Amino acid sequence: MDMENLYDLFVEQLRDIYYAENQLLKALKKMSEKATCPDLSAAYSEHLEETRGQIETLERVMQSLDLEVKGEKCEAIMGILKEADELISETENEAVRDAAMILAAQKVEHYEIATYGTLCAFADCLGLDAQAELLRNILAEERSADEKLTKLAMNLKNGVNKTAMQEAA
Numbered sequence: 444m445d446m447e448n449l450y451d452l453f454v455e456q457l458r459d460i461y462y463a464e465n466q467l468l469k470a471l472k473k474m475s476e477k478a479t480c481p482d483l484s485a486a487y488s489e490h491l492e493e494t495r496g497q498i499e500t501l502e503r504v505m506q507s508l509d510l511e512v513k514g515e516k517c518e519a520i521m522g523i524l525k526e527a528d529e530l531i532s533e534t535e536n537e538a539v540r541d542a543a544m545i546l547a548a549q550k551v552e553h554y555e556i557a558t559y560g561t562l563c564a565f566a567d568c569l570g571l572d573a574q575a576e577l578l579r580n581i582l583a584e585e586r587s588a589d590e591k592l593t594k595l596a597m598n599l600k601n602g603v604n605k606t607a608m609q610e611a612a
């Protein structure tokens with residue numbers, strides 16, 4: 444697709460993240476079963492539900508702009524998910540795998556935060572107030588998912604990490 448103005452770029456990125464969220468939905472389903480730590484598993488399941496809602500919200504955004512609802516292949520998310528898959532399949536120790544899952548999930552969240560943050564700014568510039576508000580709701584969910592993961596990572600010392608570190612010693 445030729446992008447000649449900010450609106451075109453906005454639409455292209457909207458479709459990119461729509462594709463990414465659909466891939467993430469599949470990945471989260473698969474990965475939530477691999478977590479050992481109950482808090483991590485809960486964080487994955489909770490975000491899985493949020494992702495479902497985000498996909499619907501993105502569909503609303505596209506429909507509100509009379510756009511055909513469709514995704515556009517996002518190479519970046521495929522790369523992040525491929526790396527996550529490799530990392531997880533290479534960790535046999537459950538505690539270490541949980542730590543790898545936190546890492547993989549945080550990389551995804553940061554990718555999403557970057558995209559939604561920019562999409563919100565673009566929507567503001569384009570005067571798309573209603574769409575900006577919908578996208579801001581998603582951005583808030585991504586930020587809070589990221590914060591939860593940071594807390595889990597910090598708690599690794601007490602839970603996941605303790606076992607992981609002991610086994611490393």
Ligand SMILES: [Fe+2]
Nearest residue numbers: 464494497555
């Ligand atoms: Fe998302």
Ligand SMILES: [Fe+2]
Nearest residue numbers: 552555585588
């Ligand atoms: Fe997310």
